[in-house]
Amino acid sequence: MRLTVNGTEHEVDVTSDMPLLWVLRDELNITGPKYGCGIAQCGACTVHVDGFAVRSCQLAVGDLAGGHVTTIEGLASPEGLHAVQEAWIEHQVAQCGYCQSGQIMQAASFLETNPEPTDEDIDAAMSANLCRCGTYPRIRAAVHAAAKKLQEA
Amino acid sequence: MASVGKIARRTFLIGSAAIAGGVAFGTYMVKRPIPNPLLDDLADGEAAITPFVKIAAEGVTLITPRADKGQGAYSIQAYLIAEELDIDPKDTIRTPGLPGPAYYNAAVMTEGSPLPAYDESATAETIRSVLRVIPKLFALQMTGGSSTVPDMYDKLRHAGAVARETLKEAAAIRTGFARAQLTTENGHVVTPDGDKIAYTDLAVEAAEIDPITDVELRDPKDWRYLGKPGLTRIDMEPKCTGAEKYGIDLNFDGMLFASICANPGIGGALESFDASAAESMPGVQSIIEVKAGNAGVAVIASNTWYAFQAVNAIECEWGAPAYPATSAEIFANLEAAVNKEDNFDHRQRDEGDVDAALAEGEVFEAQYRIPFLAHAPMEPMNAIVKVTDEKVEIWTGTQIPLFIKNRVAQNLGIEAENVFVYVQPMGGSFGHKLEMTHVEQAAEVAASVKGTPVKFTWSREEDMTHDYPRPASVMHARGKIKDGKVDTFDVSVSQSAMAPGWFGRLTGIGIPGPDATITTGSWDQPFAIPNYRVTGYRAPDMVPVSSWRSVGASGNGFYHDTFLDELIHKAGADPMEERLRLCLHEQSRKVLEEVAELSGWDGPSMGEDKGRGVAFCLSFGVPTAQVIEVTNTDRGIRIDKAFIVADVGRVLDPMNAEAQLTGGMIYALSHAINSELTYENYGPVQNNYHAYEGLRLYQTPQIEVRILENMSGIRGVGEPGVPPAAPALGNAIFAATGQRIREMPFNKHIDFI
Numbered sequence: 064m065r066l067t068v069n070g071t072e073h074e075v076d077v078t079s080d081m082p083l084l085w086v087l088r089d090e091l092n093i094t095g096p097k098y099g100c101g102i103a104q105c106g107a108c109t110v111h112v113d114g115f116a117v118r119s120c121q122l123a124v125g126d127l128a129g130g131h132v133t134t135i136e137g138l139a140s141p142e143g144l145h146a147v148q149e150a151w152i153e154h155q156v157a158q159c160g161y162c163q164s165g166q167i168m169q170a171a172s173f174l175e176t177n178p179e180p181t182d183e184d185i186d187a188a189m190s191a192n193l194c195r196c197g198t199y200p201r202i203r204a205a206v207h208a209a210a211k212k213l214q215e216a
Numbered sequence: 217m218a219s220v221g222k223i224a225r226r227t228f229l230i231g232s233a234a235i236a237g238g239v240a241f242g243t244y245m246v247k248r249p250i251p252n253p254l255l256d257d258l259a260d261g262e263a264a265i266t267p268f269v270k271i272a273a274e275g276v277t278l279i280t281p282r283a284d285k286g287q288g289a290y291s292i293q294a295y296l297i298a299e300e301l302d303i304d305p306k307d308t309i310r311t312p313g314l315p316g317p318a319y320y321n322a323a324v325m326t327e328g329s330p331l332p333a334y335d336e337s338a339t340a341e342t343i344r345s346v347l348r349v350i351p352k353l354f355a356l357q358m359t360g361g362s363s364t365v366p367d368m369y370d371k372l373r374h375a376g377a378v379a380r381e382t383l384k385e386a387a388a389i390r391t392g393f394a395r396a397q398l399t400t401e402n403g404h405v406v407t408p409d410g411d412k413i414a415y416t417d418l419a420v421e422a423a424e425i426d427p428i429t430d431v432e433l434r435d436p437k438d439w440r441y442l443g444k445p446g447l448t449r450i451d452m453e454p455k456c457t458g459a460e461k462y463g464i465d466l467n468f469d470g471m472l473f474a475s476i477c478a479n480p481g482i483g484g485a486l487e488s489f490d491a492s493a494a495e496s497m498p499g500v501q502s503i504i505e506v507k508a509g510n511a512g513v514a515v516i517a518s519n520t521w522y523a524f525q526a527v528n529a530i531e532c533e534w535g536a537p538a539y540p541a542t543s544a545e546i547f548a549n550l551e552a553a554v555n556k557e558d559n560f561d562h563r564q565r566d567e568g569d570v571d572a573a574l575a576e577g578e579v580f581e582a583q584y585r586i587p588f589l590a591h592a593p594m595e596p597m598n599a600i601v602k603v604t605d606e607k608v609e610i611w612t613g614t615q616i617p618l619f620i621k622n623r624v625a626q627n628l629g630i631e632a633e634n635v636f637v638y639v640q641p642m643g644g645s646f647g648h649k650l651e652m653t654h655v656e657q658a659a660e661v662a663a664s665v666k667g668t669p670v671k672f673t674w675s676r677e678e679d680m681t682h683d684y685p686r687p688a689s690v691m692h693a694r695g696k697i698k699d700g701k702v703d704t705f706d707v708s709v710s711q712s713a714m715a716p717g718w719f720g721r722l723t724g725i726g727i728p729g730p731d732a733t734i735t736t737g738s739w740d741q742p743f744a745i746p747n748y749r750v751t752g753y754r755a756p757d758m759v760p761v762s763s764w765r766s767v768g769a770s771g772n773g774f775y776h777d778t779f780l781d782e783l784i785h786k787a788g789a790d791p792m793e794e795r796l797r798l799c800l801h802e803q804s805r806k807v808l809e810e811v812a813e814l815s816g817w818d819g820p821s822m823g824e825d826k827g828r829g830v831a832f833c834l835s836f837g838v839p840t841a842q843v844i845e846v847t848n849t850d851r852g853i854r855i856d857k858a859f860i861v862a863d864v865g866r867v868l869d870p871m872n873a874e875a876q877l878t879g880g881m882i883y884a885l886s887h888a889i890n891s892e893l894t895y896e897n898y899g900p901v902q903n904n905y906h907a908y909e910g911l912r913l914y915q916t917p918q919i920e921v922r923i924l925e926n927m928s929g930i931r932g933v934g935e936p937g938v939p940p941a942a943p944a945l946g947n948a949i950f951a952a953t954g955q956r957i958r959e960m961p962f963n964k965h966i967d968f969i
């Protein structure tokens with residue numbers, strides 16, 4: 064089976080019902096996407112497929128249908144970090160950091176569709192991403208900051 | 217700061233030692249030098265010290281032995297060294313090192329002191345200093361108890377200062393300038409001519425001279441990193457780019473993957489199993505019956521997902537463990553032990569004459585309870601183990617590397633010196649990684665495929681249902697008011713012992729005597745109530761339990777402060793003013809005054825359907841007060857705003873301290889609102905986050921934090937944010953609705969948005 068991750072094409076030999084998460088982590092050694100729950104409850108596994116945030120624990124690799132996968136490792140561009148990553152660092156969001164690849168991927172995709180979000184918009188878009196360390200207040204602040212950066216860019 | 221310098225000199229001996237290509241600096245305890253873990257790396261003729269700094273041609277290495285589970289331990293340990301050494305930690309190599317007794321944690325047991333933290337008398341200090349020696353005897357290299365900063369504050373700065381002065385001395389000898397004429401700047405010694413010599417360039421010469429140990433620590437007003445508002449965590453960027461590697465992310469050539477289904481009745485047997493369906497599933501390599509830790513059946517496969525799938529297809533017959541099968545039976549046992557003489561464990565507070573006071577007049581009574589709680593950090597338990605005939609290597613995120621080393625050695629019949637534990641950054645812990653059942657299982661599995669590294673992972677379901685949870689407990693309270701004031705306060709807590717079972721699991725040695733955790737956070741509060749009594753009752757051992765963020769105070773903070781709030785309301789007093797009136801500890805009063813000011817406190821009522829509550833708990837030496845404001849909407853309770861004030865003595869990393877306090881509050885509110893483990897058929901019913909939800913972003917209020925520095929010494933803030941949150945919320949709900957909730961989780965009694 065072939066799939067494209069962060070612009071690179073890979074060949075893997077797995078059953079087609081294997082969730083994308085485990086193909087990334089255990090077959091391709093791309094470990095930014097994390098395993099937290101396996102049942103779409105935490106968002107730690109979030110990646111982009113053709114630019115949209117997807118729970119990679121829920122997407123069978125056989126259903127990718129040629130979609131291009133971007134993980135947190137592929138979010139930055141050669142020119143530098145993504146605005147969401149910059150905002151996350153400025154606001155010192157991460158504690159343990161385990162949920163943050165998923166949070167950042169979720170926020171980056173959300174800001175594409177909603178460049179000027181209100182607090183309520185952010186609550187709605189980000190509430191399916193669990194953070195057991197409780198970094199939520201800084202996530203909210205950092206999403207606003209990232210939105211501003213993207214507007215100015 | 218001269219006094220700190222003197223104390224440190226009395227407590228520590230500092231040494232340096234030659235290592236391959238350079239020099240290492242570190243400290244010995246005065247009383248009994250401990251064998252050094254880096255010894256194995258040293259060539260013949262090289263001496264050993266407790267290394268915190270190594271300088272060699274390839275770079276400056278900072279060794280930060282306390283594990284990082286998200287609390288920022290690696291970062292602050294590096295800054296403590298760097299502040300004195302004069303180097304940007306981002307320019308160094310950083311490692312937790314290999315575990316060894318030399319890194320024992322002196323501060324971890326001081327929370328078990330029989331004197332409350334607000335008592336700074338000589339007796340109290342003496343007892344605490346004795347408690348600081350115990351971890352050394354047991355070689356407790358452990359991370360926990362909010363103890364990293366208190367324990368490492370002097371040790372690491374001292375190591376940095378000795379290294380700096382010794383490097384300057386080496387430069388002095390080389391250049392002919394006096395040491396006093398030299399200065400240091402970001403990894404270099406600078407001569408009066410402005411020439412810069414890199415530390416790495418001086419490594420070999422520094423190894424050849426006696427270390428300069430007569431050093432004064434810098435005055436905090438001269439600090440460049442510590443205490444600065446803009447100080448950032450050195451591990452922040454990798455955590456935002458996916459580059460940070462947790463234990464679960466490591467990868468080795470030829471590695472196999474494994475998982476397990478073990479008995480949910482912890483300690484029960486595996487009677488029989490049928491793995492016929494699993495055997496032929498994709499990717500499956502072998503199926504192994506596991507006895508170590510907790511009995512079960514493991515699958516080794518070519519991928520974690522294949523292993524999970526195969527494990528789910530195994531049918532097991534489980535033997536019953538040695539505890540009751542259901543929550544109902546467990547709580548019946550807890551209730552039965554309250555106020556029973558046979559179950560009496562300890563009474564560390566008994567002032568006035570409680571019995572006489574309660575014998576007459578109107579007595580208020582109330583009964584409380586709290587559930588078992590999973591730790592449920594985002595990273596499930598995992599370990600990579602490689603077993604060969606010569607040695608065992610273990611890569612895992614853990615708070616207890618030395619216990620793992622010894623237990624795995626024992627289980628596999630190999631010398632402990634041949635077991636190597638490489639501690640990895642953790643995706644959270646909250647006390648979960650103070651246990652090692654998963655590592656014992658992983659080692660047994662890896663021993664079946666010698667020479668091959670095996671990554672062993674608990675599924676989320678396995679993790680939630682095989683946790684050693686926060687103990688459930690019940691509390692019975694009685695109290696009286698007099699002339700509009702709180703007069704009598706008598707609480708009795710019943711819980712299975714936690715600390716002896718935990719320590720026994722790790723060491724095979726029980727802890728005799730009472731279990732202070734039953735009343736920690738309740739008996740030790742800084743209030744003067746005329747008749748004041750707190751008693752711990754020990755229920756029989758049931759579900760094996762463990763430490764959960766803030767330990768005893770996680771439940772006792774709720775019990776103590778909520779019942780106090782009940783009495784204050786009955787007395788018709790203002791919750792803030794009455795707490796202040798009763799408070800006998802100056803710094804704690806200041807914390808309450810500050811939170812009143814920050815929250816604009818003008819009474820519990822804030823208009824129709826709105827209310828605020830205040831709560832206070834002194835835990836881990838940190839007086840912490842929180843105010844929460846709520847609205848009772850048609851869709852349920854909404855938390856509008858929250859305020860935290862804590863006194864940590866001295867703040868080293870303000871942004872991180874604020875994050876820890878807010879994180880602690882959010883973690884506590886998560887569980888107060890909607891989380892519990894209930895037991896059926898010996899195991900927890902809740903097996904994933906859908907049934908154990910925690911707070912989500914939309915439920916999280918804006919939180920304002922102020923940190924005070926009036927306490928003496930220096931304290932950790934990983935836990936003190938937890939205990940006051942549940943009572944502050946419950947007290948606010950009472951103010952808004954008139955409904956008093958005496959049981960967690962609160963959603964059993966009231967709806968939340």
Ligand code: FES
Pocket residue numbers: 097098099100101102103104105106107108109118119120121
């Ligand atoms: S691991 Fe995919 S949502 Fe939790």
Ligand code: FES
Pocket residue numbers: 157158159160161162163193194195196197198286594643644
């Ligand atoms: S930062 Fe630890 S789970 Fe979010």
